[in-house]
Amino acid sequence: MDNKLENPVWHSLCETHEKFAINYDNVKFYNPTICPFGAFTEASKTANALNEYATLTDKFFLVSETKTPTYDKDKILLYKKIDGCQMVLENLTDFDITEEIIPLTEKHVDDIFNLVWLVMPGYYRKRTxxxxxxxxxxxxxKLVAVTGQRMQTNDFIEVSAVVTHPKYTRKGFAKQLSQHVTKEILTAGKHPILHTNKGNPAIQLYEKLGYKLSRDMNWWFFHKK
Incomplete structure (x- = not known):
């Protein structure tokens, strides 16, 4: 599994999420209506792929642990590189759930989108x-806290969109939802992982749940010119 964790977006698009993949000469992207993420194995191929993907959406990411993508500076702007990190579950810390946790359905799509963009704009699409x-x-x-699953392979599922409305923070909602989703992943027979920005205070929460930092994971944020 460690090989897949080095390039999680790539392997997600090769396995569980293959149906969402757009392939440009072995540079793979999610359909932008699902998620604006892409990944690669050969940096020399990313410039042409970014130009092609930019015809579908204005803002997008390439995700890589160590490799630096190439891009066409006449057509694509590198807005910033986000220094992220990956965490993997080591041993789940179990505790009582005191809140009612509701499985969300199609009728909640707009509510999820609005809450995520209120707290953490940029990554989430309605069809995420x-x-x-x-x-x-x-x-x-009213939906005041949410947590879900994003990237997936045959081996792991990513915990994502851990957000709480600003008026309802410090009540343990994120902790309880993160544990619940982690248990759902374990029940499915897969390994839970997550990604966040370096220095994010939420890292302490995830460590209390039993996650440990495993590697850096860079998010190259591009804009179409």
Whole structure:
């Protein structure tokens, strides 16, 4: 599995999420209506692929642990490189769930999108919902916290979209949802992983759940000129 974790987007698009893949000479992207992520094995091929993908969407990411993608500076702008990290579950810390956690369905797609973009804009698309299972906590008949699954292979599933409405933070919602989704992944017979920015205070939460830092994972954020 470690080989797949070195290039998680690539292997997701080769396996469980192959149906979402767009392939440009072995540079693979998600359909941009699903997720604006791509990955590669040969950096020399990314420039042409980025030009092609830019005809479908204005902003997108290439994800890589160590390799630096090439790009056509006349057509593509590198907005920034986001220094991220990958975490993998070592031993799950179990604790009581005190909130009612609801499986989210198609009727919740807009609510999930609006909450994620309120708290963490940039990554999530409405049809990101199709990548895996999502769960939420409701208060006053409103979705106030959500956590779901994103990248997947035959071996791992990524915990993602761990967000809580600003008015409902510090109540343990993210912790309970993250544990719930982690258990769902384990029940499916796969290994839980997650990605976040370096220095994110949430890393401490994930470590308390039993995750450990495993490697850097860079997110190259490109704009079409």
């Amino acid at each position: 919902f199709d990548m895996g299972k999502y769960f939420g906590i409701f208060k006053d008949q």
